[in-house]
Amino acid sequence: MKTAVFPGSFDPITLGHESIIRRALPLFDKIIIAIGTNIDKTGYFPLERRLDWIRSVFNGVEKIEIANYTGLTVDFCKEKGADFMIRGLRTSADFEFERSVAQVNMRLVQGIETIFFLTQPEHVMITSSIVREVHKCGGDVRQFVPQAMHNSI
Amino acid sequence: MKTAVFPGSFDPITLGHESIIRRALPLFDKIIIAIGTNIDKTGYFPLERRLDWIRSVFNGVEKIEIANYTGLTVDFCKEKGADFMIRGLRTSADFEFERSVAQVNMRLVQGIETIFFLTQPEHVMITSSIVREVHKCGGDVRQFVPQAMHNSI
Amino acid sequence: MKTAVFPGSFDPITLGHESIIRRALPLFDKIIIAIGTNIDKTGYFPLERRLDWIRSVFNGVEKIEIANYTGLTVDFCKEKGADFMIRGLRTSADFEFERSVAQVNMRLVQGIETIFFLTQPEHVMITSSIVREVHKCGGDVRQFVPQAMHNSI
Amino acid sequence: MKTAVFPGSFDPITLGHESIIRRALPLFDKIIIAIGTNIDKTGYFPLERRLDWIRSVFNGVEKIEIANYTGLTVDFCKEKGADFMIRGLRTSADFEFERSVAQVNMRLVQGIETIFFLTQPEHVMITSSIVREVHKCGGDVRQFVPQAMHNSI
Amino acid sequence: MKTAVFPGSFDPITLGHESIIRRALPLFDKIIIAIGTNIDKTGYFPLERRLDWIRSVFNGVEKIEIANYTGLTVDFCKEKGADFMIRGLRTSADFEFERSVAQVNMRLVQGIETIFFLTQPEHVMITSSIVREVHKCGGDVRQFVPQAMHNSI
Amino acid sequence: MKTAVFPGSFDPITLGHESIIRRALPLFDKIIIAIGTNIDKTGYFPLERRLDWIRSVFNGVEKIEIANYTGLTVDFCKEKGADFMIRGLRTSADFEFERSVAQVNMRLVQGIETIFFLTQPEHVMITSSIVREVHKCGGDVRQFVPQAMHNSI
Numbered sequence: 074m075k076t077a078v079f080p081g082s083f084d085p086i087t088l089g090h091e092s093i094i095r096r097a098l099p100l101f102d103k104i105i106i107a108i109g110t111n112i113d114k115t116g117y118f119p120l121e122r123r124l125d126w127i128r129s130v131f132n133g134v135e136k137i138e139i140a141n142y143t144g145l146t147v148d149f150c151k152e153k154g155a156d157f158m159i160r161g162l163r164t165s166a167d168f169e170f171e172r173s174v175a176q177v178n179m180r181l182v183q184g185i186e187t188i189f190f191l192t193q194p195e196h197v198m199i200t201s202s203i204v205r206e207v208h209k210c211g212g213d214v215r216q217f218v219p220q221a222m223h224n225s226i
Numbered sequence: 227m228k229t230a231v232f233p234g235s236f237d238p239i240t241l242g243h244e245s246i247i248r249r250a251l252p253l254f255d256k257i258i259i260a261i262g263t264n265i266d267k268t269g270y271f272p273l274e275r276r277l278d279w280i281r282s283v284f285n286g287v288e289k290i291e292i293a294n295y296t297g298l299t300v301d302f303c304k305e306k307g308a309d310f311m312i313r314g315l316r317t318s319a320d321f322e323f324e325r326s327v328a329q330v331n332m333r334l335v336q337g338i339e340t341i342f343f344l345t346q347p348e349h350v351m352i353t354s355s356i357v358r359e360v361h362k363c364g365g366d367v368r369q370f371v372p373q374a375m376h377n378s379i
Numbered sequence: 380m381k382t383a384v385f386p387g388s389f390d391p392i393t394l395g396h397e398s399i400i401r402r403a404l405p406l407f408d409k410i411i412i413a414i415g416t417n418i419d420k421t422g423y424f425p426l427e428r429r430l431d432w433i434r435s436v437f438n439g440v441e442k443i444e445i446a447n448y449t450g451l452t453v454d455f456c457k458e459k460g461a462d463f464m465i466r467g468l469r470t471s472a473d474f475e476f477e478r479s480v481a482q483v484n485m486r487l488v489q490g491i492e493t494i495f496f497l498t499q500p501e502h503v504m505i506t507s508s509i510v511r512e513v514h515k516c517g518g519d520v521r522q523f524v525p526q527a528m529h530n531s532i
Numbered sequence: 533m534k535t536a537v538f539p540g541s542f543d544p545i546t547l548g549h550e551s552i553i554r555r556a557l558p559l560f561d562k563i564i565i566a567i568g569t570n571i572d573k574t575g576y577f578p579l580e581r582r583l584d585w586i587r588s589v590f591n592g593v594e595k596i597e598i599a600n601y602t603g604l605t606v607d608f609c610k611e612k613g614a615d616f617m618i619r620g621l622r623t624s625a626d627f628e629f630e631r632s633v634a635q636v637n638m639r640l641v642q643g644i645e646t647i648f649f650l651t652q653p654e655h656v657m658i659t660s661s662i663v664r665e666v667h668k669c670g671g672d673v674r675q676f677v678p679q680a681m682h683n684s685i
Numbered sequence: 686m687k688t689a690v691f692p693g694s695f696d697p698i699t700l701g702h703e704s705i706i707r708r709a710l711p712l713f714d715k716i717i718i719a720i721g722t723n724i725d726k727t728g729y730f731p732l733e734r735r736l737d738w739i740r741s742v743f744n745g746v747e748k749i750e751i752a753n754y755t756g757l758t759v760d761f762c763k764e765k766g767a768d769f770m771i772r773g774l775r776t777s778a779d780f781e782f783e784r785s786v787a788q789v790n791m792r793l794v795q796g797i798e799t800i801f802f803l804t805q806p807e808h809v810m811i812t813s814s815i816v817r818e819v820h821k822c823g824g825d826v827r828q829f830v831p832q833a834m835h836n837s838i
Numbered sequence: 839m840k841t842a843v844f845p846g847s848f849d850p851i852t853l854g855h856e857s858i859i860r861r862a863l864p865l866f867d868k869i870i871i872a873i874g875t876n877i878d879k880t881g882y883f884p885l886e887r888r889l890d891w892i893r894s895v896f897n898g899v900e901k902i903e904i905a906n907y908t909g910l911t912v913d914f915c916k917e918k919g920a921d922f923m924i925r926g927l928r929t930s931a932d933f934e935f936e937r938s939v940a941q942v943n944m945r946l947v948q949g950i951e952t953i954f955f956l957t958q959p960e961h962v963m964i965t966s967s968i969v970r971e972v973h974k975c976g977g978d979v980r981q982f983v984p985q986a987m988h989n990s991i
Contacts, residue, residue: 075559096645099615100534100559111821145822156558162631162648165471165624166322169778172621175650176810181824186555189621189648191634194500198329209264210298212334228406249492252462253381253406309405315478315495318471318930319781325468328497339402342468342495344481347959351788362723363757365793417974451975472628475931482963487977504635515570516604518640624777625934653806657941668876669910671946687865708951711921712840712865768864774937774954777930784927787956798861801927801954803940 076103077157077188080146083108083123084116085226087204089196091130091219093161096190098136105153106131108141117205129221147182156185163192163200229256230310230341233299236261236276237269238379240357242349244283244372246314249343251289258306259284261294270358282374300335309338316345316353382409383463383494386452389414389429390422391532393510395502397436397525399467402496404442411459412437414447423511435527453488462491469498469506535562536616536647539605542567542582543575544685546663548655550589550678552620555649557595564612565590567600576664588680606641615644622651622659688715689769689800692758695720695735696728697838699816701808703742703831705773708802710748717765718743720753729817741833759794768797775804775812841868842922842953845911848873848888849881850991852969854961856895856984858926861955863901870918871896873906882970894986912947921950928957928965 079094083106097104106127110120124139131137142149150158158178160171175187199217208214208226215223232247236259250257259280263273277292284290295302303311311331313324328340352370361367361379368376385400389412403410412433416426430445437443448455456464464484466477481493505523514520514532521529538553542565556563565586569579583598590596601608609617617637619630634646658676667673667685674682691706695718709716718739722732736751743749754761762770770790772783787799811829820826820838827835844859848871862869871892875885889904896902907914915923923943925936940952964982973979973991980988 100647143822145819145824148824162621162627164322164326165627166319166778168621168624168627169776172650173776173810173812173815176653177815177819177829180810180828181819187650188559189650191631191646191648194503194635197500197503198326198333200326203326203330207298207330207334210296212298212301216333217330253494315474317781317785318474319778321468321471321474325497329500340497341406342497344478344493344495347482347962350959350962351785351792353785356785356789360757360789360793363755365757365760369792370789449975451972451977454975454977470628470632472625472931475929479929479963479965479968483968483972483982486963486981487972504632504639506632509632509636513604513636513640516602518604518607522639523636623934623938625931653809656806656809657938657945659938662938662942666910666942666946669908669913671910671913675945676942712953774927774933777933780927780930780933784956788959799956800865801956803937803952803954806941 074102075100075157076105076153076155077101077159078105078107078146078150078153078155079159080107080109080149082116082201083127084201085118085123085204085218085222086127086130087196087199087201087217088219089161089163089192089199092193092196093159093190094131094137097159101136101157103136103138104159105138105140105155107149109146110141110143126222126225130219132221145181147178147185150185151182158185158187160187160189161192162189163197227255228253228310229258229306229308230254230312231258231260231299231303231306231308232312233260233262233302235269235354236280237354238271238276238357238371238375239280239283240349240352240354240370241372242314242316242345242352245346245349246312246343247284247290250312251287254289254310256289256291257312258291258293258308260302262299263294263296279375279378283372285374298334300331300338303338304335311338311340313340313342314345315342316350380408381406381463382411382459382461383407383465384411384413384452384456384459384461385465386413386415386455388422388507389433390507391424391429391510391524391528392433392436393502393505393507393523394525395467395469395498395505398499398502399465399496400437400443403465404440407442407463409442409444410465411444411446411461413455415452416447416449432528432531436525438527451487453484453491456491457488464491464493466493466495467498468495469503533561534559534616535564535612535614536560536618537564537566537605537609537612537614538618539566539568539608541575541660542586543660544577544582544663544677544681545586545589546655546658546660546676547678548620548622548651548658551652551655552618552649553590553596556618557593560595560616562595562597563618564597564599564614566608568605569600569602585681585684589678591680604640606637606644609644610641617644617646619646619648620651621648622656686714687712687769688717688765688767689713689771690717690719690758690762690765690767691771692719692721692761694728694813695739696813697730697735697816697830697834698739698742699808699811699813699829700831701773701775701804701811704805704808705771705802706743706749709771710746713748713769715748715750716771717750717752717767719761721758722753722755738834738837742831744833757793759790759797762797763794770797770799772799772801773804774801775809839867840865840922841870841918841920842866842924843870843872843911843915843918843920844924845872845874845914847881847966848892849966850883850888850969850983850987851892851895852961852964852966852982853984854926854928854957854964857958857961858924858955859896859902862924863899866901866922868901868903869924870903870905870920872914874911875906875908891987891990895984897986910946912943912950915950916947923950923952925952925954926957927954928962
């Protein structure tokens with residue numbers, strides 16, 4: 074069974090995340106979308122709300138599991154029996170950061186491979202951080218997030 | 227009438243900002259230098275001082291207007307009837323960030339175009355953040371900021 | 380009179396070029412699209428065909444002039460009385476190259492400013508070089524070039 | 533059946549290529565290593581030799597198929613029934629180029645997804661082009677290429 | 686006498702730092718490893734512990750001096766009679782940042798040259814910040830830091 | 839004795855090269871400026887002329903030696919007893935390329951360290967390739983090359 078973890082803070086989940094997960098689905102038997110949490114860092118949106126949004130977006134998609142975890146992402150992968158991590162790449166700045174994280178993970182636990190998917194051109198400008206910034210300024214962020222969240226953000 | 231907004235935190239304005247604004251002047255009928263402010267984020271230098279510095283730098287330049295705003299930059303542009311935003315580009319790291327912001331702005335309000343000017347080679351190393359860092363350490367920052375501020379920083 | 384030169388090899392002109400030129404039009408009184416040619420370097424498409432394509436794309440647009448030149452781009456600008464050059468920016472790799480060229484031009488002739496426009500997200504992957512590559516392999520390149528060229532490429 | 537094409541010129545295949553293919557194997561039912569050839573561009577090493585080297589490296593690996601093709605890579609994928617392409621990412625410069633190619637491919641044929649794997653840290657400096665350069669200067673390139681080629685390069 | 690300062694927060698020192706310092710030793714008569722401190726910013730590990738770790742790593746290496754300072758790094762260099770600074774380069778993102786800092790330093794005090802060494806391929810993913818992140822999550826960071834610290838981190 | 843090789847094609851030597859070599863002089867006992875040549879690749883300027891220009895620029899500077907070589911740069915270093923190579927860094931694009939080359943060299947011959955110096959801000963836009971391009975177009979390249987060459991280029 075091919076299981077992948079897509080870790081992130083999903084604060085909030087964006088159209089970019091959704092597209093990558095849907096395109097990754099054919100390649101795996103199960104994808105676990107997992108929100109990593111830190112005791113000393115709370116998100117902009119509460120954890121429960123972020124999880125609810127992800128649940129509503131992938132409601133009824135059988136291969137998808139939704140979870141949250143504390144501690145190292147690689148430990149969570151081992152616990153779940155996942156041999157793969159999924160990450161999206163938007164820009165070359167993303168790339169440098171993601172490469173360091175993936176290579177550290179490879180060193181922490183052998184045999185967990187990070188697979189990268191490209192963000193679609195129309196989603197390249199969308200980051201959770203920019204969505205939060207626009208939201209904080211009272212702007213309408215619906216065009217940047219999945220349809221299923223339009224009534225609750 | 228061609229109106230452009232040059233948004234920023236100008237904390238403080240630098241020689242790099244000044245040079246870009248002066249080079250952009252021939253292209254526009256009015257340039258509004260606008261400090262975006264956030265309720266939850268105060269600057270290193272107080273807002274009023276940052277505005278005063280900009281006023282002293284462009285004192286007597288007719289096409290220049292100086293303002294501050296809260297909320298989305300694109301909403302401020304609409305309110306002011308500005309169809310253009312001006313931004314400077316120093317490095318490729320800058321570029322990745324500025325591209326995302328400009329593309330999100332294009333999506334929030336159609337018809338506002340961001341125009342980019344190159345930072346002059348001798349100003350490429352100057353950022354407001356480095357100026358603050360040197361200032362905090364008690365260093366002399368006058369060679370990085372406009373002449374008009376030399377007695378008050 | 381605000382005149383800008385958009386220099387390039389346009390081998391061939393793409394949707395990306397077209398979009399940048401149309402978005403730059405409101406800012407200038409005249410835009411000269413100019414193909415720089417080299418004696419020792421011939422293009423993939425013949426010069427005359429490249430010029431014809433540009434003519435058909437901007438047919439009837441009053442502010443547009445189409446030309447070709449040899450020698451330095453800055454000398455051509457001076458000859459035409461243009462104080463501005465227009466360039467598009469797709470990626471951070473583009474940026475590094477364009478910055479060097481613009482800064483060298485600034486040093487060769489003072490007072491010629493290069494203005495940068497962002498490539499639209501849906502055009503970021505389109506370069507003349509990729510279009511030529513696809514064309515060479517017998518692929519259909521029409522979705523990457525302006526409508527007016529669809530019957531002749 | 534999950535089939536992926538790993539396209540390239542493999543002039544020559546390197547340790548970096550080998551590592552990526554071996555790490556991609558668990559994810560696919562078949563991986564086709566495919567040398568794209570151009571009539572007007574011959575490689576540094578002859579095509580037949582490049583193919584032989586790849587054959588010797590993956591000798592006995594059941595899921596691997598080795599091929600060469602002319603024309604568009606996406607057409608070759610369609611012909612082979614492959615829904616995925618595999619590419620390695622070494623550096624951020626690589627990334628910018630690979631992103632453009634992958635996004636053009638997505639536009640040429642819908643439904644072909646490019647999956648990216650990271651080059652291992654110890655292989656990041658190895659490119660076919662650097663291997664050729666060292667080989668041309670009479671240097672020993674064996675530490676950069678797979679074991680199976682050590683006697684024939 | 687050729688004296689160099691290797692400034693940083695070393696929070697904590699990593700294998701990457703250690704390797705660069707050891708490779709820089711043949712070039713200088715003295716290398717001062719110096720932790721810059723800020724009144725308003727405390728580290729993740731206490732200053733004294735960070736200094737102790739560096740002392741244990743370079744215990745008995747005659748050319749090495751270990752110090753901490755407040756204020757501008759260039760002022761510390763002048764005070765110590767150091768004409769050189771040493772910095773490591775991991776990625777192109779690093780490079781953009783380090784270039785700005787070095788060029789500002791060159792402007793603050795003339796005659797202090799920053800010399801760059803490359804991080805070894807196997808250390809490229811290691812940053813103090815990633816080590817802290819793994820440590821915070823309860824992970825084992827010993828493979829990322831010098832041998833001499835293995836019992837005390 | 840600390841000997842460094844500054845390898846390149848110096849086609850032609852620029853102000854950027856000159857500045858880096860002069861700033862590197864205090865660190866070494868000898869710097870060998872070495873033009874690497876290839877049988878199948880001739881330069882834009884003839885080898886002898888390129889060597890003459892370098893000789894005229896560093897005429898009378900005792901620590902400087904000027905040479906040309908074929909084959910691997912690291913073999914030339916070994917032959918000359920040089921433990922260091924010097925390279926300049928202009929941009930992050932430069933960096934990615936230089937890192938690969940330096941890491942391959944480290945693998946080819948152990949114990950040869952590449953030391954990097956930053957290009958001065960006012961020289962960042964100058965590359966030999968841009969100088970050749972301007973020269974080919976009949977432009978005046980004297981502001982980009984050392985004083986000593988002004989009468990002969």
